[in-house]
Structures are given as structure tokens and as C-alpha cells.
Amino acid sequence: MRFRTTRRGVVAGAAAVALLVGAAGCAVGTGGAQTGDVDYDPGASLDGSLSVMGFGASDEVASSRIDRAKAALGGVDVELIEGDLDLQQFLSAVASGQPPEVLYANRDQIGSLAARGAIIPLDECVDGEGIDLEQYDESATAQVTFADHVYGIPEFNAVQITMADADLLSAAGLTLDDVNGSDPAAVTAASVALAEPSAIPAVIGYDSKLPEFLPLWAKAAGADLISADGRTAHLDDPAVVEALTWAVGIYDAQGGFGAVKAERDSADFFGSGNQFASGTLGAMPMEQWYLNVLNDVSPDAALAFDTVRDREGRPIAYASGSAWAIPAGSGNPAAACRWAKTMTSVEAWEAAAEARLSARTAEGKPFTGLLTANDTADEQIESMVTSGGEPWDSGVAAMYEANDHTFSLPANPADAEFTTAWQDAANRVLNGQQQPQAALEQAQTEAQEALDSAWAELESR
Amino acid sequence: MTVAVRPGLRRARRRTARAALLFISPWIIGFGVFTLWPVLYSGYLSLTDYDVINDPRYVGFDNYAQLFSDPKVALALGNTLFYTVLQVPISVFVALVLAVLLDHAGRASGVFRTLVFLPKMTPPVAIGVLFLLLFNGSNGLINGVLGVVGLDGPAWTTDPAWVKPGLILMSLWTVGASVIVLLAALRGVPEDVREAARLDGANGLQVAVRVTVPLISPALLFVLIINTIAAVQTFDEVYTAFFGSGNSTYGNDAALFYVIYLFQQAFEFLHMGYASALAWLLFVIIMAITAVQFALARRFVYYEGDRA
Numbered sequence: 001m002r003f004r005t006t007r008r009g010v011v012a013g014a015a016a017v018a019l020l021v022g023a024a025g026c027a028v029g030t031g032g033a034q035t036g037d038v039d040y041d042p043g044a045s046l047d048g049s050l051s052v053m054g055f056g057a058s059d060e061v062a063s064s065r066i067d068r069a070k071a072a073l074g075g076v077d078v079e080l081i082e083g084d085l086d087l088q089q090f091l092s093a094v095a096s097g098q099p100p101e102v103l104y105a106n107r108d109q110i111g112s113l114a115a116r117g118a119i120i121p122l123d124e125c126v127d128g129e130g131i132d133l134e135q136y137d138e139s140a141t142a143q144v145t146f147a148d149h150v151y152g153i154p155e156f157n158a159v160q161i162t163m164a165d166a167d168l169l170s171a172a173g174l175t176l177d178d179v180n181g182s183d184p185a186a187v188t189a190a191s192v193a194l195a196e197p198s199a200i201p202a203v204i205g206y207d208s209k210l211p212e213f214l215p216l217w218a219k220a221a222g223a224d225l226i227s228a229d230g231r232t233a234h235l236d237d238p239a240v241v242e243a244l245t246w247a248v249g250i251y252d253a254q255g256g257f258g259a260v261k262a263e264r265d266s267a268d269f270f271g272s273g274n275q276f277a278s279g280t281l282g283a284m285p286m287e288q289w290y291l292n293v294l295n296d297v298s299p300d301a302a303l304a305f306d307t308v309r310d311r312e313g314r315p316i317a318y319a320s321g322s323a324w325a326i327p328a329g330s331g332n333p334a335a336a337c338r339w340a341k342t343m344t345s346v347e348a349w350e351a352a353a354e355a356r357l358s359a360r361t362a363e364g365k366p367f368t369g370l371l372t373a374n375d376t377a378d379e380q381i382e383s384m385v386t387s388g389g390e391p392w393d394s395g396v397a398a399m400y401e402a403n404d405h406t407f408s409l410p411a412n413p414a415d416a417e418f419t420t421a422w423q424d425a426a427n428r429v430l431n432g433q434q435q436p437q438a439a440l441e442q443a444q445t446e447a448q449e450a451l452d453s454a455w456a457e458l459e460s461r
Numbered sequence: 462m463t464v465a466v467r468p469g470l471r472r473a474r475r476r477t478a479r480a481a482l483l484f485i486s487p488w489i490i491g492f493g494v495f496t497l498w499p500v501l502y503s504g505y506l507s508l509t510d511y512d513v514i515n516d517p518r519y520v521g522f523d524n525y526a527q528l529f530s531d532p533k534v535a536l537a538l539g540n541t542l543f544y545t546v547l548q549v550p551i552s553v554f555v556a557l558v559l560a561v562l563l564d565h566a567g568r569a570s571g572v573f574r575t576l577v578f579l580p581k582m583t584p585p586v587a588i589g590v591l592f593l594l595l596f597n598g599s600n601g602l603i604n605g606v607l608g609v610v611g612l613d614g615p616a617w618t619t620d621p622a623w624v625k626p627g628l629i630l631m632s633l634w635t636v637g638a639s640v641i642v643l644l645a646a647l648r649g650v651p652e653d654v655r656e657a658a659r660l661d662g663a664n665g666l667q668v669a670v671r672v673t674v675p676l677i678s679p680a681l682l683f684v685l686i687i688n689t690i691a692a693v694q695t696f697d698e699v700y701t702a703f704f705g706s707g708n709s710t711y712g713n714d715a716a717l718f719y720v721i722y723l724f725q726q727a728f729e730f731l732h733m734g735y736a737s738a739l740a741w742l743l744f745v746i747i748m749a750i751t752a753v754q755f756a757l758a759r760r761f762v763y764y765e766g767d768r769a
Contacts, residue, residue, distance in 0.1 A: 088728055091513045116514040116731065202599065258616030262599030265618075328514075416729045424714070431621050431713060450730075461515070 038333045040128020042341075049077040050335045053093075054085030054104035060355035061370065068351055069342040076335045085109075090327070094118050099327035102336035107143040107154060107323045108419070111230060111411030114146040115458045119325040121149035125337035135346070139319045139408040140373040146230070146411040147458075152323030153340040157371040159317035159402040160216060161395065163290065164283035165276050166304040168194050168203070172282075179206060179283035181220055181316075182309040184246050188253055194282030197255040202263050204275070205254055207284040208247040211426030216285065216318040217243040219407055220310040225422060226447075230412030231455060233447040235422055236440045244436040248429050257430040270297065277301045288399040292368055295392055305395035307402045319406035321373050349377035353384050361386070368396050371403050378403060413458050417450035507737035517734065524738035534739070536714060537722040538746075540625065544718065545692040548629045553684055556639035563640065564647045574644065581637035589701025592631045593618060603630075618702070621715035628699060628716070632692075639684045646680030647673070678762040686754055690747055696720040719743060 050073065057063040057080060070078050085105050093099045103119065113119045126133060133141060136154050144152030162180045169175065177183070178190040187206055195205030208217065215225050223239035226232065234240065251257040267275045270293055275281035277298035285308045294301060307315035324340035326333050342348055349372045357367040366388030370381050382400055387393055412418060425443035428434040434442070482489075507524055509517035528534050559577055566573050583591075595602045596617035604614030617627035650673055658672045674681070695718050703716040704725075723743070727736030 091731070095513050112731075116512050118514045256616075258598055258619040261619055262597050262601075262616065265593065266597050266600040414730075416731075420725070420729070427713060431619055431715075433621055433714060457510070 038124065038128075038337075040125050040334055040337050042129050042338075044334065045074050046332075046335045046338060047075045048332045048335060049079065050102060050332050050339060051079045051081055051100040052102050052104065052339070053081040053090060053100035054083070056080060056082030058082075060359050061352040064351045064355040065343050065348040068345075068348045069339050072338055072342040073335055076332070078339075091118065094327055094329065097329060099329050101327075101330045101332045102339050103325045103327050104322055105152070105325055107140065107152065107321050108409065108411075108415050110144045110152045110323055110325060111146045111413055112415045112454075113325065114149075114151040114411065115413030115454060117328055117461075119151055120328050120330070120333070121151055122153065122326065122337070122340075123149055125326065125333070125340070126150060129337050129341045131337075131341050135374055135376045136344075137319070137373045137375055137378075137403075137406065139406040140321055140323075142228075142410055143319075143321075143408040144323045144325075144411065146413075151411070152325045153344050154321060154323045154373040155344045156321040157373045157403055157406065158287045158289065158320045159371065159399065159406055160213065160285040160287055160308050161291070161317075161398040161402050162283060162306040162308050163276070163286050163294075163395075164304045164306075165194075165279060165281060166302040166391065168279060168282050169304060176304050176306040180306045180309045181217075181285070182311065182313040184311070188246070188250060190282065191250050192253050195254040197259060201266075201278070201280050202259070203280050203282070204260050204263055205282045206250055207260065207264065207281065208250040209285055210244075210247050210251075210257075210430060211423045213285060213318065214240075214244060214247065214422060214426050215409060216308060216316065217247045219318065220308070220316055221246075222311070224407075224409075226409055226412065226418065226451075228410055230410045231451060233418065233421075233444055233451060235425065235447055236437075236444040241436050241440055244426060244429060244440060248426075248436065251430065256432075272297045274298060274301075276303055288371065288395075288402070291392070291395045291399065295365065295368065295388060295395075303391045303395070305391055305398045307398050307405070315401050315405040317402040317406045319403075319408045344372070344374055346374060346377045346380065349374055350380060353381040357384055357386070366392060368392065369399065371399070412451060413454035414447075414450040417454075418447045421447035421450065503737040503740055506734050507741050509734045511733040512731040513733060514731075520734065524735045525742075527735060528738060528742055533717065533722055534719075534742075537717050537719040540715065540717055541693055541695070541719040544625050544629065544695060545689060547625075548632055548692050549685065549688045551629060552633060552636050552688055553639065553681070555633055556636040556684065557643055557681070559636065559640045560643035560647055563644050574641065577640050578637035580634045583634070585697030586701045588631065588634060589698040589705070591634075592627070592698065592702045596627045596631070603627075619713070621713060624703075624713055624715040628695075628702075631698065632695075639688060642680055642684055643677065646677035650676045675763040676765075679764060682754070682758050682762045686751055689750055689754065693743070693747055693750070694720050696724065700724065 055062070057066050066078075066080075070076075081100060085103070087109070090099070090103065105113065110119070114121075125131070131153065133150065137157060140154035140157060141150070144150060144154055162176065164176060164179050169179070172190070172193045174190050174193065178186045181187060187208075191206035193205065194203065196203035218225055218237075218240045221239040221243040223234060223237045223243065225234055225240065227234065248257070251260050254260055263280070264275075267273075267280065268278075269275075274294065274297065276294060291305070294303065308317060310316045324336075324343065326336045326340075330336055349370065353367075353370055356370065360367045367384065367386045368388065369385045370378075372378055372381065378400070385396055388396075409415075421443040422440075424446075425434075425439040428439045428442075429436050433439075506517060508519060508521060510520050510523075511517035563570055563573055563577065596604075598604060598614065598616035598618065601614075601617070603617065607614040615623040617623050654676070655668050655672055658668050663671065699716050699718055700721050703713055704721060719739070720743070723736050723739040726732045726739060
């Protein structure tokens with residue numbers, strides 16, 4: 001068979017080649033892009049512009065700190081790209097070579113972004129601007145430290161405390177010790193004693209808040225879901241299996257997860273008819289911000305607060321929060337560094353606390369404090385807290401105690417896959433598809449494969 | 462025999478072709494930039510390891526090989542096919558019934574037509590949220606209605622056996638577009654043909670099955686193909702209900718549809734190369750299904766212009 005070379009064939013062939021070459025040339029990454037020599041100096045005057053992605057001036061705590069940061073930046077023109085971080089938007093901006101100058105992300109995103117070279121290490125920024133990393137919460141700093149480099153300046157801490165309906169506890173002859181997690185068998189027994197599945201609306205005895213709080217229950221049982229270096233998953237650790245079995249058993253003892261979740265979903269979570277105000281929930285672990293919600297919408301609800309506790313009765317909290325990071329290719333890294341430093345400084349937090357205190361006082365409500373991820377700032381702000389009477393003062397005390405006993409999951413290059421693996425495992429058990437052992441073994445395989453692949457790719461670059 | 466085309470006529474044709482191309486060039490440019498180029502580009506990316514940030518690394522057909530060893534692909538495909546096989550016939554049937562009812566609605570037809578189509582205007586995200594409210598196992602409207610007739614409704618949002626049936630029921634909320642297409646087809650059936658069948662002794666069912674359905678079969682084929690493609694690509698409502706931001710408590714293997722898994726790989730795990738391979742597999746599957754439907758159409762679809 002002979003092929004004849006025709007003009008049309010040549011054109012088609014050239015077009016195909018051009019397409020392939022064009023496609024190959026189009027996908028140009030920016031990973032590892034350096035920002036060049038940057039003068040990080042606290043005394044240097046700055047100029048240019050600073051676009052801030054993922055952060056908004058939504059309340060007085062934000063706006064008061066923004067004012068200070070703008071003042072510290074001098075002539076820099078600051079633009080806020082408000083709203084929660086849209087990862088697609090950010091990555092598109094980085095890929096197109098037009099990233100924001102500074103990024104506000106969840107701390108659990110830092111490892112993946114760092115591994116891909118989407119953000120730069122802040123070692124020079126920290127040294128140059130003289131940022132004292134010692135002042136930040138240890139678990140928060142661990143979450144933004146990847147491969148021995150700091151990639152984010154942390155701010156805010158979310159910690160869990162035990163929240164309980166004091167009336168229901170009292171009626172059942174129970175105390176906070178029965179629902180704070182220190183005695184798992186007692187919690188299970190309390191969940192049964194407090195629950196009224198046939199009531200309308202049904203009363204949930206205890207909500208162990210799966211799947212999101214599995215790391216908390218695993219830690220309480222003595223296990224970490226992942227090694228401190230972020231390389232090895234521990235999802236099939238017997239203590240994790242035991243923790244999941246117990247936390248799911250809480251639901252089974254009350255008619256199953258489906259029934260409990262249906263009640264939870266139909267509750268007026270942020271309103272005056274919330275589960276505690278309506279007497280339809282015995283107890284649960286919950287992040288501290290819900291304390292303020294309850295204080296706002298149902299100040300007269302009979303509540304009781306404690307920290308969550310491990311098997312030895314020690315306070316424990318699974319911390320999460322945000323962090324400032326500088327994208328690869330940032331047009332103004334010096335200003336970004338100054339911004340991150342100022343926004344998380346003790347002075348900025350004090351100003352924020354003053355603003356919040358004034359706002360709360362004007363509303364006739366107590367100031368319940370802020371958790372900043374800056375230990376020095378937390379100490380000073382705690383002294384500014386105003387009394388709201390009981391049970392709210394106990395709640396605030398539990399919050400600060402929990403904040404002193406936090407842990408976090410370390411940064412790793414496959415955080416999204418890792419989180420999906422353990423959450424899917426918990427959901428499979430909750431939905432009755434698998435037993436805890438099998439679900440966590442599958443999750444272990446999925447998570448470890450993702451970690452191995454991500455680390456190998458990182459190290460091959 | 463050869464026919465000589467006069468040079469003047471040829472020039473006129475060329476001018477007409479150039480004018481036509483000029484008029485449709487905005488569409489051609491848009492199609493090229495926003496559809497054709499991304500499609501071709503995804504083909505290239507499917508042969509690479511690409512995370513958006515770093516340069517794509519050529520990996521040959523590794524991504525395609527991985528499709529066959531990834532258990533979640535099989536899970537997602539199974540869920541999607543289960544949903545499609547049940548949802549498409551049910552939705553086409555419901556749309557046909559509603560279209561027939563509207564065809565007989567007389568003067569009120571316009572009002573009911575609007576009412577039937579309105580839910581189609583609901584944003585998919587709102588439908589996802591509505592699903593969680595209506596199908597709440599404890600206080601949802603669906604189980605409330607079932608309770609009135611003495612039935613104990615299932616846990617639609619958590620029980621893996623009931624998640625997809627619930628989603629199929631919810632999808633019927635948006636059959637309005639199919640109803641309008643079928644209604645238009647029904648209005649196009651000549652009354653004299655039906656009348657002739659009746660005069661020949663056909664009863665109502667026979668007229669419907671032997672006359673009306675064959676005459677609207679092209680519209681039925683169109684609705685079938687469009688609904689099938691939409692079902693295979695189901696994403697928005699299910700993602701909102703089960704996998705949306707911060708929605709970890711709703712995650713359910715039974716709701717892991719193919720496009721949701723593709724989205725996770727692309728935009729949550731940043732495996733753009735693998736996600737592109739997933740997209741091309743989906744393209745092939747849709748092409749195969751559509752080809753089968755067209756092949757069957759030759760036998761079951763009647764076009765008035767065709768010779769018997």
C-alpha cells in the first residue's frame with residue numbers, strides 16, 4: 001500500500017503536531033517558583049500592592065487587625081479578595097502566573113500546597129521580620145511546618161469542649177464526668193439513659209460527632225491517625241479501631257446513626273430552638289464558637305460545660321484553624337510577610353479583643369474571649385474576659401483549658417486524600433456497610449498509597 | 462456525464478460560503494476556544510501527571526491503566542449505571558404521562574405547562590438541599606406522607622440501599638423540560654390520523670400505542686438520549702447533598718457517582734491527569750450508549766419522511 005502525500009494531508013498532519021505541541025506548551029507549571037532576593041526587614045518601608053485572598057473584614061476582630069496591618073505596610077495598596085479560600089481560584093491564579101500576594105488558608109491545606117510548591121517556605125520571612133515563632137501555639141505551628149520548614153503563620157484555634165444539658169443530666173442522675181469522654185463506658189451508658197428515641201421530637205442522649213471527630217476519639221484512646229512526620233498512616237491501629245467502634249456504638253445504642261442524624265439534621269442549630277434549648281440533646285463535644293451561639297440565642301438554657309477528656313481524665317482537644325502563607329510567585333513577598341506578622345501579633349490581637357469587648361458590652365453581653373493560636377495573646381485576652389455568670393463562665397474556662405491541651409494532625413502532602421480515607425471509613429461504618437476493622441484497614445491502604453505516592457513525587461522533583 | 466460549472470457560479474458559491482462562515486464565526490471561535498481546545502487539551506493531560514502547579518510529566522497510558530485497578534472507579538460506575546438505568550425510563554415515562562395530561566388540559570394547559578416547567582428553573586444546589594430536607598428520615602415530608610398511609614419510611618439520606626432511589630425520586634422534580642418537548646410532539650400528531658384509526662375500530666389504547674407513540678417517537682428518542690447523558694453526568698444535586706464543602710457527615714459510598722469522583726480527583730486531590738483519563742472514559746461510555754440508542758432507533762423510531 002502506498003501513501004500519497006497530498007497538500008490536505010500535510011496540512012492535517014501539521015495541525016495535529018501543532019495541537020500536541022501547543023497542548024504541551026500550554027501546561028506550564030509554576031511550582032517551586034522563587035520570589036528572588038527579598039529584603040525582609042521590619043524597618044524597611046514598603047510599597048506596591050498586596051492582594052489578600054481568602055480573608056474578609058467580616059467583623060470587628062478582622063477589621064481592627066486589618067487597620068493595624070495596613071498601617072504597618074505604609075504605602076502598600078491593600079486589596080481584599082473576600083470570601084473563604086477557593087482552592088481552584090487560587091491554583092488557577094498561581095498556574096497563570098498571577099497569584100495573590102498573600103493567602104489565607106486552612107492550616108490543614110498548608111502541607112499539600114507546600115508539597116506542590118504553590119506556597120514558599122517562610123524561613124527568611126520569619127528571620128528577616130523577626131517573627132517569634134515561640135509565641136504561637138505548638139500544635140498550630142506543627143500544622144504549618146512541612147519538611148522542617150515553616151510555610152504558614154497560624155491564627156485562630158478551634159477546640160472542642162463538652163457541652164451538656166444540665167437539666168437532662170440531673171434528671172438522669174448523671175454528672176459531667178459521665179459525658180466528658182474520660183470513661184467511654186460511662187458515656188455509652190449515659191447516651192442510653194439520656195436518649196428518648198420514641199419521643200416527639202426524639203431526644204439524642206449523646207452525639208459523638210462522627211466522622212469529623214474521629215481524630216479526637218483516637219487521640220483520647222492513645223492513638224494518632226498519622227505519624228508526626230506525616231509519612232505513615234496509623235488508621236488501622238487497634239486504638240483507632242477501638243475508638244471508632246465505641247463512637248459508632250454510641251449511635252447504635254440510640255437506634256442507629258440514621259435516626260440520630262435525621263434528628264440532628266432537622267434541629268434548629270443556630271436558632272433559639274436549638275437542641276439544648278429544646279431539651280433534645282443530652283451532650284456532645286463541639287467547637288468553642290458554639291458557646292457564643294448558645295449564649296446569644298438561648299442565654300437561659302440550662303447548660304453545663306467541661307473539656308473533652310482522655311481515658312486518664314486529662315483535657316484534650318483536636319485543634320484546627322487558619323494560617324497566612326505566601327504563594328509562589330507572589331509579587332510583593334516582603335509586604336506579605338509584614339502583613340502576616342502584623343495580623344497575628346500580640347498587639348493586633350489585643351486591639352481585636354478590645355473591639356470585640358466594646359461590641360459585646362454595647363450589646364449587654366459578656367466577652368467570652370478569643371483563641372488566637374498565639375499563646376501570648378491568648379493569655380492577655382483571657383484576662384479581658386467579662387463574666388456572663390454561670391454556666392457561661394465555666395464554658396469559657398473549659399475553652400481556655402482545652403486550648404492548653406491541643407493536638408493537631410501534622411502537615412503532609414496528601415492531606416485531602418488522607419482525610420477522605422478516614423472520613424469515608426467512618427461513614428461506611430456509620431451507614432452499616434462495613435465493620436470498623438475492615439473499614440479502617442481499607443482506609444489505611446488508601447491513605448498510605450496516597451501518602452507514599454505524594455512523598456515519592458515530592459522527592460523526585 | 463460531467464457537468465461544467467460556470468466560473469461565475471463557482472465564485473458566487475464561494476462568496477456565499479465565505480459569508481456563511483463569517484456569520485457563524487463567533488460560534489466557531491467560541492466552540493474552538495471553550496469546547497474543542499479544552500477537549501483536546503484534556504486528551505493530552507490524560508497522558509500526563511499534572512497537579513496544576515508543576516509542569517505536566519508524560520506518563521504514557523499509566524492513567525488509563527490505573528482506571529482498571531482503582532476500585533472506586535468500579536464503585537462510581539456501578540452507582541452511575543444503576544441510577545441511569547432506573548432514572549431514565551422512569552423520568553421519560555413520568556414526562557410522557559404529564560405531557561399527555563397537559564395535552565388534554567384544554568384552556569388551563571398554559572398555566573399547568575408553566576407550573577410543570579417551573580421546578581426546572583430551580584438551581585441544582587437548591588435541589589440538593591431540598592433533598593436533605595424532604596427526605597429527612599425523621600421529619601422529612603416524604604416519610605411524613607408515607608407515615609399517613611401507615612408506612613415506615615426508610616433512612617433515605619444514610620441507608621446505602623435507599624440513597625439512590627431517593628435521588629431518583631428527587632430527580633423527577635425537574636422533568637419539566639422533557640414534558641415540554643413531548644407536549645410539542647403530541648401537539649404535532651395530526652388529529653385526522655388518530656380519527657382514521659378510530660374509524661377503523663381502534664380503541665384508545667391502540668390509538669395511543671399504534672399511532673401516537675410512533676408519531677412522537679423521534680421526540681421520545683431525543684428525550685431518551687438527552688436524559689441518559691444527563692443521568693450519566695449527574696453531579697450538582699448529589700454533590701451538594703452528600704459531598705459539599707464541610708459535608709463530611711453526609712458522605713456515602715452509595716452516592717459516589719462517576720462525575721463526583723472525577724471532580725474529587727481533579728479539584729480536591731489535584732490529580733488532573735488521572736481526572737482527564739476519567740473524563741475520556743466517560744466520553745467513550747456516553748458515545749457507546751448513544752450509539753446503541755441510535756442503532757435501536759432505526760428499528761423503533763418512525764420518521765414521517767421515511768419510506769416504509
